[in-house]
Amino acid sequence: MTQSTQVTSYVELDGTDLPAYCPNPQMPIWSTHPRVFIALDHHGEGKCPYCGTTYKLKPGAVVKGH
DSSP, rough: OOOOOOOEEEEEEGGGSOEEESSOSSSGGGGGOEEEEEOOOSSSSOOTTTTTTTEEEEEOOOOOOO
């Protein structure tokens, strides 16, 4: 029996990186799609509806509200 492991990649965000949007500046130009702002849930995670990239707040990140 062969076990497969799934590698999940994500982009870590600090409080200064908000509001989060995709595609982010580190993505290559060939993988661009229309810019969309990522809503983070109460766990500090969100997913791009176009490419599926997951965005997470770094542990201990301070988010300042308006």
